[in-house]
Amino acid sequence: MARIILITGGARSGKSSFAESFYKDEDDVTYIATSRITDEEMKDRIELHRKSRPLTWKTFEGCYNLCDAVTHCKNYLLDCITVMTSNIMFDMSKDFEKIPQNLQSQIEDAAFNEIIKLIEKIRIIDGNLIMVTNEVGDSIVPENHIARVYRDIIGRINQRIAKVCDEVYIVTCGIPLRLK
Numbered sequence: 671m672a673r674i675i676l677i678t679g680g681a682r683s684g685k686s687s688f689a690e691s692f693y694k695d696e697d698d699v700t701y702i703a704t705s706r707i708t709d710e711e712m713k714d715r716i717e718l719h720r721k722s723r724p725l726t727w728k729t730f731e732g733c734y735n736l737c738d739a740v741t742h743c744k745n746y747l748l749d750c751i752t753v754m755t756s757n758i759m760f761d762m763s764k765d766f767e768k769i770p771q772n773l774q775s776q777i778e779d780a781a782f783n784e785i786i787k788l789i790e791k792i793r794i795i796d797g798n799l800i801m802v803t804n805e806v807g808d809s810i811v812p813e814n815h816i817a818r819v820y821r822d823i824i825g826r827i828n829q830r831i832a833k834v835c836d837e838v839y840i841v842t843c844g845i846p847l848r849l850k
Contacts, residue, residue, distance in 0.1 A: 684844035697726035704754035751803035755781040
């Protein structure tokens, strides 16, 4: 039976380590990486992530057509939804200083639909999917429009995804708490 899990928490809360721990004894894993190399710092971060994963794990890199990552493996780990969404948001709104409401909805739906298609394909193969996301709305309200739009989109996407998951965890200070 397929198992779909969402893990959320703040930056450096231990989300990714907790997600990876589910597969610590598995070789049959595809890691779905959504980051892009945009500068030297991001290049270094991605390289550290690559080195920390077992050599037996396969990697799929991208923000679009995530369901293409599903092949013969049984276990999948997507890290992370917030980075994927920011990339999609940038691609769709890079020419706007203020993002109109209809475009905000399109961005949210585009990101959510990527996840739903992935979940559907995982369920078809009776696989397992662990997804990592961030809680971005637990602090002060951002002062600029783009950051507020991003926070709102992520909050709504996280809610929508959590509804379709079998399990949901929040990680704080490296300690996971099961919510669902």
